[in-house]
Amino acid sequence: MKQAITWTTQKVRIGDLIEWEDNPVKLSRKEAGEIEESLRRFGLVLPLVANAPREDKKRRLLDGHQRKKVLIVYSKMNSEDDLVDVRVPSRKLSDRECEELSLRLRRNQGKLDYAALVEIPGWEIPDFMEIGFEEDELAGVDFKTEKLKDKVETMRPKEMLRILISVPVNEALTTRSIVAQLENVPGVEIVYGGN
Amino acid sequence: MAETNKKTNNSYLGDKVALRIKNLPKGKRSLRVLDCYSGKGLIWRAVGRLSGLEIVTLPIDIKEKDGFHLPGENLAWMESIDFSRFDVVDLDAYGVPYEQLKMLFEKKYTGVVFVTFIQTMYGQLPYGMLADIGFPKEMVEKIPTLFGESGWQYFLEWLAWNGVTRIVHRSNARKHYFTFNCAAGRGAG
Numbered sequence: 001m002k003q004a005i006t007w008t009t010q011k012v013r014i015g016d017l018i019e020w021e022d023n024p025v026k027l028s029r030k031e032a033g034e035i036e037e038s039l040r041r042f043g044l045v046l047p048l049v050a051n052a053p054r055e056d057k058k059r060r061l062l063d064g065h066q067r068k069k070v071l072i073v074y075s076k077m078n079s080e081d082d083l084v085d086v087r088v089p090s091r092k093l094s095d096r097e098c099e100e101l102s103l104r105l106r107r108n109q110g111k112l113d114y115a116a117l118v119e120i121p122g123w124e125i126p127d128f129m130e131i132g133f134e135e136d137e138l139a140g141v142d143f144k145t146e147k148l149k150d151k152v153e154t155m156r157p158k159e160m161l162r163i164l165i166s167v168p169v170n171e172a173l174t175t176r177s178i179v180a181q182l183e184n185v186p187g188v189e190i191v192y193g194g195n
Numbered sequence: 196m197a198e199t200n201k202k203t204n205n206s207y208l209g210d211k212v213a214l215r216i217k218n219l220p221k222g223k224r225s226l227r228v229l230d231c232y233s234g235k236g237l238i239w240r241a242v243g244r245l246s247g248l249e250i251v252t253l254p255i256d257i258k259e260k261d262g263f264h265l266p267g268e269n270l271a272w273m274e275s276i277d278f279s280r281f282d283v284v285d286l287d288a289y290g291v292p293y294e295q296l297k298m299l300f301e302k303k304y305t306g307v308v309f310v311t312f313i314q315t316m317y318g319q320l321p322y323g324m325l326a327d328i329g330f331p332k333e334m335v336e337k338i339p340t341l342f343g344e345s346g347w348q349y350f351l352e353w354l355a356w357n358g359v360t361r362i363v364h365r366s367n368a369r370k371h372y373f374t375f376n377c378a379a380g381r382g383a384g
Contacts, residue, residue, distance in 0.1 A: 115235045115237050115240075119240075139208070140208065141208065141237065142208060142209055143208045143209055143211075143212045143237070143238070143241035143245070144209050144212075144245075145209040146209045146210050146213050147207060147209065147210060147367075148207060148210045148365035148366065148367055148372075149365065150214070150217070150363055150364075150365060151363070151364055151365070151366065152361065152362070152363055152364075153351060153361070153362050153363075153364060153373075154360060154361045155351050155352070155354060155355035155359065155360060155361070155362075156355055156360065157352075157355040157356045158352060158355070160328070160329050161329070162329040162330055162331075162334065164334045164337060164338070166337055166338070191341060191345065193338050193340055193341035193344070194338075194340070195337075195338055195340065
């Protein structure tokens with residue numbers, strides 16, 4: 001049985017953190033900007049997560065690839081010797097465990113209830129968009145933006161006798177020219193169609 | 196609701212909410228709403244917040260979900276419900292709520308009705324509705340495309356046959372959001 005894992009937060013050289021080559025999470029320029037803004041405003045709130053060190057002291061990064069990139073590219077953290085907070089395990093995880101944990105940390109989270117989101121007092125749609133929510137995501141809960149105009153339709157019941165005239169396609173034009181003579185007769189409505 | 200709006204019927208949520216607020220029964224501080232396709236109850240929560248009125252809903256939803264609601268097919272519930280207890284009946288459907296409207300007309304409901312009418316890509320309309328306005332099933336099956344193209348017009352004709360003389364609607368392509376008032380000969384709009 002594998003030894004239970006406990007986690008501690010340590011200061012680790014950012015140059016010692018090796019990224020997972022197959023990491024399926026991609027980062028757009030816009031998302032990088034949003035992470036940068038979050039780091040600028042609040043700092044590194046959640047530590048990165050990495051495996052126990054290899055013999056060469058390098059550690060496989062398990063969570064925080066994007067934050068690491070942003071830290072390096074956009075922040076003042078431009079030296080490999082800069083230290084960053086990292087959660088590290090009490091024992092070295094296998095490759096499979098590393099992959100599982102990386103995926104779990106990404107996936108095993110509560111889902112955002114967009115309906116509840118817009119109920120947060122003091123927050124409007126533009127506020128959510130400013131911190132990275134997409135217009136598409138919010139359209140389903142945006143109950144203030146109107147896109148259509150009111151129209152009024154008045155109706156009265158029609159007394160109709162419906163007659164279907166179905167003819168082979170090679171007789172359609174001839175039939176149409178005959179039926180068309182009725183088009184101007186008051187009370188007659190003609191609808192043409194084909195299969 | 197799903198994570199994004201792409202899979203939901205709420206992409207015109209703002210219009211649905213505005214349509215309701217503008218056409219609520221007048222002179223009441225509190226409204227009782229039978230919400231036959233409630234989903235998460237988003238629309239009426241928003242109506243309550245924006246109008247300042249007290250909205251008491253009886254939600255019906257076919258999907259299992261948290262919170263009080265009548266689970267299952269709305270038709271089965273509607274059959275046993277006394278509509279006179281409700282100021283508003285909401286039919287925010289995914290298609291054509293023909294059977295539900297028919298039941299309201301048969302039971303002579305006298306309140307305000309809000310409806311979402313969405314024709315599918317293939318434009319199939321309920322045979323019963325078309326039969327009511329004079330198109331027997333055999334005729335419809337002979338040339339179904341005819342009814343796809345003019346579905347909304349035939350639907351309005353059917354409403355007129357059931358005594359509705361005026362509706363207020365917001366429409367885009369095959370999506371139509373509308374309301375009518377069953378009081379005063381179903382024509383107050």
